[in-house]
Amino acid sequence: MSNFLEVIGKKAELHRDLKIERLQLGAEYMWLVYYDSVVNSQETIMFIWNSGITSNVSYDDICMRLAGKPWSPEAMSELQLGRVVLLHATGEQAFSFQGVPASLSRSIEKPENESMPFAPAVAFMEPLTTNIGLIRKTLNSPYLIAEGFTFTGGATKEASLIYHSEFVNKELLQQVKSHLQNASHRDLQTGQDLMEILGCSRFDLLSPFYKTEIPMQATSSLMKGRVILLIDGEPVAYVLPLLFGDFISIQWDKQLPLIIMFALRSLRLMSLLVSLLTPGLYVALVSVNPETLRIELALSVASSRIGIPLPTFLEMAFLLIVSEISIESTQRLPKSIAASITVIGGIVLGTAIVDAKLVSSLVIIVLSISVTATFAFPNYLNTLNLRIMRAVIVVLSSIFGVFGLFAGFIAICFYVCRIEHFGIPFMNFFDFKKLRQT
Structure with missing residues (x-):
């Protein structure tokens, strides 16, 4: 190979979807170059033959019949738009024409688990x-x-x-x-x-x-x-x-003015703290350190717990388990059924539990705030880690009170700060030199 073919051959080593095929058109051999991720090669070859190729056709005639235009390696980006290049057998001449787009195994659909307002309704597929x-x-x-x-x-x-x-x-x-x-x-x-x-x-x-x-x-x-x-x-x-920034920022944020963008990300950061600490804080203050509450608040909490047979920790643990079961069940069911399960689990079941005096109404309020804050993050999968950490903090708070709450939170901070993948710290988000790029 020489000239254009050598250049394309080197690029093909870095692009697994860049294909170079030898093709005989009439009496001449040529090279067909295309990205098979955006071009249907079989239909493109049929299109070439159906354009009136004969046994004595010349290179220039083929270019005219395919409505081609001269091409050089400097225009390599054209291939990403679905164009196909035909190179002369010597590799010293080339022209490009529009290829037949690659067909998809199924129609492109909207994202199922992520949502970006006013973003293109396109999601990745299996091929x-x-x-x-x-x-x-x-x-x-x-x-x-x-x-x-x-x-x-x-x-x-x-x-x-x-x-x-x-x-x-x-x-x-x-x-x-x-x-x-x-x-x-x-x-x-x-x-x-x-x-x-x-x-x-x-x-x-x-x-x-x-x-x-x-x-x-x-x-x-x-x-x-x-x-x-x-x-x-x-x-x-x-x-x-x-990176930590993936928990609180998405590309769509940059569609908004800078002040609003930082306000949204600050709100998600606050939601992270609320989701992580609120259940543990309630358990610590009510069951271990009630003396830290104001007398009016302590009396209000005590009155809401009249007739409740379970200790505060078991109340919270019971409702955490029920909420996790409800969340997982809605993830595996069709959307039409999942909406009904959410209403039954969130309203009917919660009201019935309070009326049955199994848990206090304050526990329902605290847990609802925590669960709602959990889903303020852009990616649902990122909430799974947070839900596990929340359960650990609730256990520590029930044993050591406020000290266990802060000890668990500080331990989590130390853990995430020591994480490093491929030489890049997980908390790289707080590198202020790179903050504008986040």
């Missing part, structure tokens, strides 16, 4: 090439790289590592590629498998990645220097690494 194509259409850049990886464990699994070569954190990229290359013989079927491949333990509370099903959210992470892992058969993108 790997389709997801790569969605990212290419969302972020049309010649610096967008999609490297391919194959895992040959119990079953062969294809994956693609996507990054922006101009913005990516070089140390992050090197470490992630090293982990993926060294694990090519391993099985990749679950998130726990991926955690081990990336050098983490299955027992880590915080994974080194977070999942998103919105291409716009994934591309915004690319522009901030992070990398994305797409796995064939999974309708999500794995964004590496997970």
